[in-house]
Amino acid sequence: MELRQLRYFTKAAETLNFSDAAKCLNIAQSSLSQQVKQLEDELGTQLFIRSSHSVRLTEAGEMMLPFALRTLHEAESCVDRIHDLQKLLTGTLNIGVTHSFSPILTESVISFMKMYRTIKLNIVYKQMNELMELLAKREIDFVLAFRPLQPMPDVESHILFQNALSAIVGKHHPLASKEKISIAELEKYELALPSKGLQARNAFDSIAPDFNSFNIRIELNEVNTLLKLIRQTGLVTVLAEDSIYDIQDVKAVPIDVPGNEMTGCVHILKDTYRKHSMQEFIRILTESIAVKRLQNNWI
Template sequence: DLRELLAGTLNIGVTYSFSPILTETLLDFMKLYPGVKLNIFYKPMAELMDMLVEREVDFVLAFKPKEPLACVESHSLFQNFLTVVVNSNHPLASKQKVTLAELSEYDLALPARGLQARNYFDAVIAPKGIDMRVRIELNEVNILLKLISCSSLATVLAEATTHNVRGVKAVPLDIPANEMTGCVHTLRDSYHKRSMCEFLKMLSESAAIRERVNAWL
């Protein structure tokens, strides 16, 4: 770990929402540090946090949880928001914002229960008693976005999930306090590998993260 990042292993936990904004940093890091092996785990946040506590991953990239763990530190990367994602020709694609009432008029393909965007969405609609026309639930976001791009279905995802995805439009969901904080989660008072520090530095300076920061400002 002390030999100029020439060797070693870096274990990264990533929620599905973070997948699109990670690619740039992965490719750049691999070019700069070919001796470091990267193990990437894509799982729901609850599973990734268990892996972090068990030291099976060095850090987790995910949105800030509603109920943080005492042993985990969450460092903010960017602010994001929940969006309605549709194909570019969908009637909702031309709107500035989409209300829950408007969304209830369309068939939905939603991320599976347990995924962060779905957790946020369920928490929003539960007290309002609005019935949504859920036709499909998927736990694979890339397939979900592909389905949206070639159908009249709508879905609900964090805006960051659509980074560099062609054929879809993300429209902010018109709900109060529509904020999701993208974070790096690490174990409190734990040793941080040099490769981890360099990877996170590169990620924070990446175009994908800068776009999220600038969009929020």
């Protein structure tokens, strides 16, 4: 049994399509089919049920999949440890980030790239639930996001800073002169809200469940576009305060209601190997001006 065969098997099990799996692996479909067949012959059992219209795992295939994934992960961890021994001369660091964290990330990315020129950074922007799925599959090394409303048993969440859920307005908006705002005051204005599923929206839903009283003009799942709308119109959005870090012509007005705190965290899997490059990036992030500024807002 070879790691290559396990890699081909897991990709085919993920896609349930030999043609798609071969494309993902950048190999010929015949090569993938041959290696899977060799693996089946070695195990003495069929792993896939193939027909002209579909592919699905057999009972043996379903049992085999988690063990194959674990074996591949252990092999990758071995490579990571060797790279660490080479003093970060090679390797890739995979980071998952929610869009709200984008403004505070640039400084740390630039610093890391200057210090470790041969380490490749692979940064993925997605919603929290999608990033956690990638983390569980070990396709990313850690996630930068706010703490979820419900704890995740297999994930460690380490606090970076505390933030306030805020009304975000243009600098000339009537609310820009206020130090805080109530839920009732928000009802007076037209809103451009982040889409359901984004963390700021989840937090807002939890403190303002009665949406019939709000005048919601638009919902978007892209924070940068939301902020452009806010700057150019009289609309109000609701985001974490850090979402406007280093962005001109907008102001964050904290929402004055219990439970509006949003805790910025680094999320990692429990009981898993932590790359040296990951530890270095997080150290740089915690020492960055962007994060220290947010920490000083509440400490």
